[in-house]
Amino acid sequence: QKEVEQNSGPLSVPEGAIASLNCTYSDRGSQSFFWYRQYSGKSPELIMFIYSNGDKEDGRFTAQLNKASQYVSLLIRDSQPSDSATYLCAVIHTGRRALTFGSGTRLQVQP
Amino acid sequence: DAGVTQSPTHLIKTRGQQVTLRCSPKSGHDTVSWYQQALGQGPQFIFQYYEEEERQRGNFPDRFSGHQFPNYSSELNVNALLLGDSALYLCASSLHRGLYQPQHFGDGTRLSIL
Numbered sequence: 001q002k003e004v005e006q007n008s009g010p011l012s013v014p015e016g017a018i019a020s021l022n023c024t025y026s027d028r029g030s031q032s033f034f035w036y037r038q039y040s041g042k043s044p045e046l047i048m049f050i051y052s053n054g055d056k057e058d059g060r061f062t063a064q065l066n067k068a069s070q071y072v073s074l075l076i077r078d079s080q081p082s083d084s085a086t087y088l089c090a091v092i093h094t095g096r097r098a099l100t101f102g103s104g105t106r107l108q109v110q111p
Numbered sequence: 112d113a114g115v116t117q118s119p120t121h122l123i124k125t126r127g128q129q130v131t132l133r134c135s136p137k138s139g140h141d142t143v144s145w146y147q148q149a150l151g152q153g154p155q156f157i158f159q160y161y162e163e164e165e166r167q168r169g170n171f172p173d174r175f176s177g178h179q180f181p182n183y184s185s186e187l188n189v190n191a192l193l194l195g196d197s198a199l200y201l202c203a204s205s206l207h208r209g210l211y212q213p214q215h216f217g218d219g220t221r222l223s224i225l
Contacts, residue, residue: 004153032211043201043219044154051211088153097208098144098167101153 001026006089006102014110019076021105023089026070030091033065033072034099038086048074079109113138115204115217123223124192132187132220136204143185144214145177146201154201160185161208189222197224 005024013019021035032051036044050056050063050072062075072091076083086104093100116135124130136143142161146154156169160179179185183204189196199221203214 034213036216043199043216046213046215049211049213090153092210094210096167097142097210098156098159098169099146099154099203099214100156103151103153 002102003027003100004089004091004102006087006105008103009106010108011105012108012110013079015079015081017079017109019079019083019107019109021074021076021087021089021107023072023074023102024070025072025089025091027091027093028067028070029094030070031094032092033063034090034092035061035063035074036088036090036101037083038088038104040085044088076107079107081109081111083107084109115140115202115215117200117202117217117220119220120218121221121223123225125225126192126194128192129188129190130192130222132189132200132202132222133184134187134202134204134217135184136202137215140204140206140215141183142205142208142212143179143183144203144205145185145187146203146216147171148199148201148219150198157187159208166208192224194224197222 035048048063064073088104089102090099144159145157148154158168205212205214
C-alpha cells in the first residue's frame, strides 16, 4: 500500500464546474497536508495547505481534511482551462520533515 | 523577494560521470530538501539539510550526497551516474524544519543520462 494514494485521472470537467480531487494516506502520524499544482514540464507550485480537520478556503480553492478517515481533498470552484495540470497531494509525518507525495491526479478543464 | 533558484536548468551526462546541482533557498528560509521526480511520478525525497548537516535521508544510495553552506545554499552531488538517474531534480526550501512549514520548490534541474 502506498503511503499517499491519488487517482491518476485524467479528471475531466467542463469550464465553470467544480473539480474535486481526492487523496488518501495510510500513516496516522501524518500531521500536515499540502496540495501542489504542477504544469507539464514545470516544478510543483504550492496552492493550499491544511493541518486541522475541516475546511480551509482560499479564493477558488477549498482544502478539506478528515483525519479519522485519513482523507484530504481539494475543491476547485469555477474551474478554468488554466487549471488544467497535475495536482499532487503531499503529507508530512510527525517523525519526519520530508514531504511524501502521491503520484498526482491530472485535471483537464474543457472550454 | 527571490524564490528558490536552481542551477543548471538542464544537464546531459554519460553513465559513470559525476554531477553537482546547486540550490539557493527562498529569502528567509534555512532548510533545504532535495527531491527526485521521474516522469509520471510524484517527487521522491532524497535528503534534507539544516544547520549545515544532513538531518534526514530518503531511500537513496550513498552515490547521492549533499552539502549545505553557511548562507543556507545547498549542493546535490551524484556519483557514478546510471541511466536510471535521469529525472527532474527539485530543491525545496522551508523554515526551521517545521512540521507545519510549507516547502517551496525551485524550477528544478532536468538531468539526462546517455
